[in-house]
Amino acid sequence: MKHFKLIVVMVIMSFAGFSQAAKEQTDTAAQKAILVTGASSGIGLRMTQLLSQNGFYVYAGVLHKDEMGALNALDNVTAVQFDVRKQDEIDAAAKFVQAQGRGLYGLINNAGVSIFGPMIELPVEQLEYQMDVNVYGPFRVTQAFAPLIMESKGRIATTGSIAGILSPAFMGAYSMSKHAIEAYTDAMAQEMARYDVSVHVIEPGNYGTNIGNAAKQRLLAQNYWNEKSRYNKERQGLLARLDQTEKGPDPIDVAEAALHLMQSDSPKSRYMVTATPAQADITLRRQISKMLELNAEQVHQFNREQLIKLLDEELAKTSGSKK
The missing domain is CATH 3.40.50.720 (NAD(P)-binding Rossmann-like Domain)
Structure with a gap:
């Protein structure tokens, strides 16, 4: 009987150890x-x-x-x-x-x-x-x-x-x-x-x-x-x-x-x-100025109305995305 109880305890302990190892493996994954x-x-x-x-x-x-x-x-x-x-x-x-x-x-x-x-x-x-x-x-x-x-x-x-x-x-x-x-x-x-x-x-x-x-x-x-x-x-x-x-x-x-x-x-x-807001301001302004430099006097130059339309279209894409 004592041997039987010992075997049961060992099985329980082994199962507990296996469960813990499995849990740790799952947590790691x-x-x-x-x-x-x-x-x-x-x-x-x-x-x-x-x-x-x-x-x-x-x-x-x-x-x-x-x-x-x-x-x-x-x-x-x-x-x-x-x-x-x-x-x-x-x-x-x-x-x-x-x-x-x-x-x-x-x-x-x-x-x-x-x-x-x-x-x-x-x-x-x-x-x-x-x-x-x-x-x-x-x-x-x-x-x-x-x-x-x-x-x-x-x-x-x-x-x-x-x-x-x-x-x-x-x-x-x-x-x-x-x-x-x-x-x-x-x-x-x-x-x-x-x-x-x-x-x-x-x-x-x-x-x-x-x-x-x-x-x-x-x-x-x-x-x-x-x-x-x-x-x-x-x-x-x-x-x-x-x-x-x-x-x-x-x-x-x-x-x-x-x-x-x-x-x-x-x-x-x-x-x-x-x-600071100033760092954001100067960075965004430079990005905008680059766009205007690219556009200036190029063969397919966009006018103010077309540029604003482009900006509105890109803003719509940004505002439409999830935050």
């Missing part, structure tokens, strides 16, 4: 996973924090191994170390994520750098570095993780910038990289639609991040824009402004855009997020 690159600070860190606090499991991509500990300490976060410039490290990260068994619903290409300097003086290797991180980086990472995203019919986003619309003096290299992301997003959105994968760009204005400090350190360490420049006065002013970059507004607004993008049944293609 149900929790959507998102990879965020450049997650150690600034916008990427805020995205990682907000997404992981709102039901998502986040793979936090970092450049340096010593950045992993703080991220691994967060609930629903696993840090993954790789350099977006190195294909072998990206491929290893993709294999790691696949082996975790959660799949991958979302990818946010957020890692980025800023290079400043006059267009006629900037060394070509600095431009190459700018594009390698900000353009080729998302290109490499997206190709590596695309099969997982396609399998889950998920979402791909890249952190662009209002500099993808604007092109301020001495920010030409950075703006070139962010203009490229605009084209990259538009082309890939059309290509991925047949696989039920949506593609988006988040375009922040000026927020508090470490990108300015990193840009200043590189500029001074490599001395590629120095006192001998034709634009030395402007150089001094820029260096002073870069000191203030990390003191900007909390980029939580940008993280909330990422959360909406991943949660919404009808996410937007573009998320412009600015800390």
Whole structure:
């Protein structure tokens, strides 16, 4: 009789263990996973924090191994170390994520750098570095993780910038990289639609991040824009402004855009997020002025009435979409 009771208890315990394991497996499968690159600070860190606090499991991509500990300490976060410039490290990260068994619903290409300097003086290797991180980086990472995203019919986003619309003096290299992301997003959105994968760009204005400090350190360490420049006065002013970059507004607004993008049944293609109305105003005005520059004195020039009709038609498309 005792043996019979023992067997019953063991069966119950085994069943309970199996049920718990099955539940954990189900919970893991149900929790959507998102990879965020450049997650150690600034916008990427805020995205990682907000997404992981709102039901998502986040793979936090970092450049340096010593950045992993703080991220691994967060609930629903696993840090993954790789350099977006190195294909072998990206491929290893993709294999790691696949082996975790959660799949991958979302990818946010957020890692980025800023290079400043006059267009006629900037060394070509600095431009190459700018594009390698900000353009080729998302290109490499997206190709590596695309099969997982396609399998889950998920979402791909890249952190662009209002500099993808604007092109301020001495920010030409950075703006070139962010203009490229605009084209990259538009082309890939059309290509991925047949696989039920949506593609988006988040375009922040000026927020508090470490990108300015990193840009200043590189500029001074490599001395590629120095006192001998034709634009030395402007150089001094820029260096002073870069000191203030990390003191900007909390980029939580940008993280909330990422959360909406991943949660919404009808996410937007573009998320412009600015800390002030003035930043939004100058960006939208520049976009309008580009349209008018294109239209001016061209063979098929539209008149004012036709332009307003075009604007009304596009507004109707926007207002008709779900928020």
